Amino acid sequence: MSQNRRLSRKGVSPLDDFAFLSRQADSPDPDTVGEESEVELLAPEGWDARNIAALVALSDAQPGDQLHAGHVLGELAELLSQDSEVERDEMLASLLHREAAPVAAMWRGAPLSSQKTRPVIGAEGLTDALYTLNAAEMGQAAANVGARVLAERLEAVALACVNCDGADDECFDPRRNRALARAVRAARRDGAPDPMIERAIARARQGLITPEQGLFATPQAPELPDVQLDPAFFEAVEADARLADGESARAVMNRLSEAVWTHGRPVLHFTEPQAVTPAAIILNLARFVREQTLDEDGLAYAARLWGQTAAHQSGSLLLAGLGASLTALALPFDSEAARDRAQHILRIVRSECPAPVSLERPDALAAGLIGAESVGVHPPAALDAPGGRQFAACVNAALSALTQDEQIGARRHALGAGALAGHSANWITQLENAGVDQAGFARIDAALSDGVPLRFAINRWSLGPEVARRCGLSPEHFDEAGPRLLEKLGVDPLEVVAAERYVHGAGRLDDCEILSPELRAVFADPAPEARLAMAEACEDVLEGTASLELALPGSSSIEELGALIASSARRGLTGLSIRREGDALYDLLNTIEYETGDSVRRSVIAEERVVERVVEKYVERAAERRKLPDRRKGYIQKSTVGGHKVYLHTGEFEDGELGEIFIDMHKEGAAFRSLMNNFAISISIGLQYGVPLEEYVDAYLFTRFEPAGDVDGNDSIKHASSILDYIFRELAVSYLGREDLAQTDPHNYDPGGLGKGVEQEKLVREADPASLISKGFSRGQLPDNVVMLGSRPKPGKSEDAAEGSGFEFDPKPKSGGGSSGGAHVERLEDHIVNYHGDPCPECGHFTVIENAGLLGCDACGWAGKV
Template identity: 35%
Template sequence: MRFKARFAPLAATLAFELREIERGRALTPVSAPAGWTDVRVEAWLDWAESQAPSPPHALDDAIHGWAARLASEGSESGALATTAEAERFAAELAASVLLGLAAPALPTMNGFLPLIDLSEPDATQALSAQAAAWRGRRLSSRATEALAKALGEVADAVSRCEGPREACADPAANPALARAAVAARRCGAADADILRAIQGEPADLTIEAVEQPAALPVLAARDTTASGDPRTAAVAEAVQEGPVVVVFSPSDAEAMAAAQTGARAILNLPALAALAGADFDASLDALIALWTTALDIELDQTSQAEAQAARPIALGLGGLADWAVGQDGTDPATRTAALGRRVAEMASQTSCDLAARLAPCPEWATAKDDVIAALHAQGRDAAALEQNGRRNAVISLFVDEAELDLRLGLSPFSATDVFQTADDEIARRLRPALAAAIVAASGDVEAAERHLFGRRTLAEAPGVSHGRLRELGFTDLELEAIERALALVEDFGPAFAPPVLDAGFIGDVLGLTPDEGALLPRLGFTAEEIEAATAYVFGRPDLSDWDQAPPSLTALLATSGADLEATLRQTIEPLSDAPDARPRLLDWRADAMQISRAIADSARDDRRAVALRRAEAPLSFRLTLPEVEAPRRAEAPPQAAPQTVERVIEKVVERDRTRRRLPDRRKGYIQKASVGGHKVYIHTGEYEDGELGEIFIDMHKEGAAFRSMMNNFAIAISIGLQYGVPLDEFVDAFVFTRFEPSGRVTGNDSIRSATSILDYVFRELGVSYLDRRELAQVTPEAANLDGMDGAPTDAPQPVPAARFISKGFARGAAPDNLIVAPFGRKEPSPRTTPPVQAGPCPECGDLMLTDRNGTPVCGACGAAPQVQG
């Protein structure tokens, strides 16, 4: 394989400068490219330390040394034929890193936990156990922090005490120590640990940082998952605690796991586009060939048998959204698809050339048919692969590592971009890719920046302006102070508070106190006025509502950065041997039902895999809890005298089950739907109390044998219902049965797909009669025609009774003007009975002796004793 000098001459012109980077407790001088930020240099230093125990202070020396080692190994393995080729390879590889075009990932043992197959009997238990392990790790870390703090406060209560040591260490004599000890006990500290803290033993704890856990791969069947498999609830429980990747194909699961253990690197597409200009395609081909070879050589260093057998590599496309938007902001997906196809073809061709020189990998014989079939499906040429094979059985286009993004200066796509200025200050700017797209669409970049970052002045601001403030008593002195503060703050709170405004001015002129909350609402400004002024002064989070946006960029600006990146990655996913495993962040309050629906939607959308993870709760979130007094110690109740317990012996007499017949004139409903294109009518018959007692299944367009079988099946179910078999038993027995016809369901507002006619019928009965909402794929609220979620806010309106009562069933007894009133019935007030004074009866001892017309009579035994005066 021949490598031309393309990147090395450009790297020779790079300017280097000496930086002082904080490493540990000292400042380390490091020579690095002039355009790199301090964070980027520090990330490369971490990588250099992993390559050598004592890395050099010049980053270019560390990078050149790493490239030379790979070239030497390539010469030994035969990947690089000659010494001259190895030298050019090392020079080009090091130059691509110094130019910021690519970065290698550190080797990892495994990026995933062991796979769980939902078809296995113990899959649900395994998912619950993994969720419990994640939950325990998260809670134990926080509990350890609270415990360490509580024990430290116990020791501080003793050390801050002034007096004899014995008295300070006695909780009875030291109230502060008593309170701290009680708090430590509530945090879970043992009394022995509290005593050790009182005696002065160190209470410092080493708390390990809770890192993001490895993702859990789960293999699920696409059809049952799309239909609402109940086992998805166990997957949702695991998603609530950690990252889970649901894969719908065994081959995709194997490829995804292999890509995480193989050699990985990220290519910096925006940097390559800026460097190559019009020569982008040729430079991209050279970069892909260079790094495909480098990653294959790097695999020789691993000792993992799986990596040696399949030799998986991953070439991530870093800055994909920035590159696509910068190339064509009106249609970035089309450019992305063409780019992904070029990268996949060039990487496959390079791997094929390596196989011709070194032989295909051992796993190629197993993966050959699937890879070639995928190439034919995409319309790509597979002649070279059929002849020579491929050195790498798995070539992925997805790499997601935050450390690699730091080394290349990449960040998630958004409207704003954070950068380091020449004087080492951190500032914000409009995303360069968006700025280029706006210029290409003849838009105003300065107007976009004003919309995004605000004007930082109240002059001519809507709502809160200089004129309104002058009317309230503000003078030029206060307005100048506010204007200076607006350039340094991010909201109005600090700008309208001391020390920007003098406390005397707030009290004497405005007549307010400084420490009673935000000043602007107390001055009479409405929330709408403050919001409008905030947007004018401090800007907005994105450009979605920019009124001066070019029409061709409206759709792009209305899309969030995360959604745009997900769309572009989904565009190139068919070209990758491994599916995309980047987690999709869900709301931190997402419940199991919402997560289950997201998994089912992905299965119905023919996604190869879906990775889900709940976001962390915001640090500012606090529950509003009432003050609760400490519980008082309850006194021991007096022991009651032992009483003789009477036993009631019950004899159960079993009777034969009799048939409960339906009335001759019965009510019910008819549901029409289509399952997989086959029409089916469900007729139900109900008892007077609304309980289901009869069903009929009509499929009039099917053959006579199938119709007869379904009719007799419905009769058998009806007889079982009339003999008392619970409907729940039938529903649990027949849902998820699988036979044709099956597939999409139309005509039903709750059920969208079914695996068979019986699956659909008993889903409908379970939802309608048992309120089994887990069997429905759409909630009634989501099916509202008005498109509004949640309960209606208007008062309930009268509903015509004809909507619920059959006019024929009622034989015309229900008039047309009959309505169902929405008001409720007033609950009857309880009758109060005057208290009755009763005394003990001397005959039977019961407290039922009452005065009746002047004579005491016992209400228990009927005795009328004479009361001695």
């Protein structure tokens, strides 16, 4: 190239033309934290956070380093300039102006990585390839899910063995270990192979609980080749003809469209794929647009300068910012003027550049250093610039002809104010009257400036408890409201939407009334056909691929995608890559998981139709806290776990469901006791908000930490791996009927289901009802006719039992005696009663006795025939 200068001056360092400011940037090393993890950098004024972060990463800066951007870029220019002073100065000035940047490999002196030629198939082999793609995708998903299920089942088998308190010949025998039998049945039901179940039991005997290695090692899916479709294929599709292999062309096209719509693969080619030269230098075309005018001479100079460097590295000159340059020129993307100007820009570069020119997707770090605002043939990805509530450079250039007030208005419309300040609404005045001071609004605005949505920025912590009290909301109501707090305070939803738009902006400019219709068209999101037209125009100049990548909305149909494929082929494009976006479904799924989870109650509404079918409709409701009665039932279980005394207190709702727990321990330090107390409070709150007890049991069962060991004082649990394991075993046995978690037979103990405690002899099978019902809770109102029902006698004793009962029905309280129901309890202790099994038609109790063809109720005295 000639030795003339464009950005530099002879005898003057390019660094003298820039003011350097000290900036802080995070180290690229993710393992470093704290103050020393930052890198101090002297960067040119005007560089944003993205440029600085890219330079730190490209220069391999270490935590605590102090860098000078001019020196780092000067060394790079010295390396690339081939001992030419003019080239060195011009390269350094161009780098500082962020016009161009070498790819990451050239910064480290590594060779450019050439892309391997991908295999390509035609339409004839497409059916089998698509089947392989679908099978691989579904197979991997099924393998991952199956691996998790299999791991859980095999681990449950092993735990059923090691948690058994019996002898070895009992614990590892499913015929004698009921918990193991249930685990084996569950594993086989879910498809676990019998040899793996046997090995899980054998491994448990050796003390190995975790499943075998390699369970999650799913095989890698085969690589899907690219697909080349020639014009003859599309003619066959139009004519509904058959291909050479006998397949219907239209059916193959439908399967291809479905696969691309589903998986975003395969990549399509409409001509013979050409070898791609690896990129060496990235040139930012948007940096050559100033005041809505293209600097053609500067672009030609830069194309020669950096094209020569790329050619010397056997690489290509990759162009970025084509769409951003069209925006800076205030040209609507979907217009003939924009396509003509894009062709003109590409002709200048191609005529001056000695290296191949490409529109591939650029290297992320190099693109970040030059601040590329668009890639390939696409328009800018965003209106705003990184690191602040400001427009991107190309947007500012497009709006440069407006007055300052109009530019401020457009910025407010698209990006919002970032704060509530200046927004006039009645509900803001009401918050002020309720006691929200300037500090409260400052907290809200601070959250909004960090990008927090308005609905989440206004919460109980930003408003304060006093405001809640004045607004008539309890702290519980604050928590229940969540992001609907403003509506809970009486704010109209439309006013909330207006406030959100004021704070966060509309995110677009094509509907901004301040702009003229012509200027609004500049910021309109182009349709896929407009992108195809731009790619066609660019490929005519490049005589190569534009590497078009289309991202369709999630609402796009398979038919629409197939039409785009056919349109691309008709336009003569070299290739196309299409994917369908998830339509924000992934965020929606996370939102549903976070906002609902298992705590949401689902009420079932049955609707009867004329055809006498019942349709169930599930209605999602916000989680509500279920209040416990002020005077509540429950029990206290005293036990010793590994020598440590544990008192478990329970509180129940009116229907007998568990609503709260308290845990008391006396040998531990204050810190451990406080943690256990607060843990119990959190569990209680979860139970009252609807979290099923089963979820807590599954979460905390088999947890292992000290104290652990033998359990004394509990009739169902004899060993626990931790305090939490013991507590949730006890709750599962008592409230969920989980006999599989009991380590003794529950039928050997009292029917009331309570632990026998340390003094087991105090409670016998046919106990006094007064020993099972709290006298304090009932305040002495225990009825005298409450009896403790005995078990059904063994066969052969029913007649004696019935005969001994004598059918002496006396529901009235007996006079005398100090204990409630003493006569009945005494009679039942003398004779085991065989009850009939049907409820009494008078009182509903299951105390009906049959004798000699007659029935009688032992509770109310009813008598009748069989």
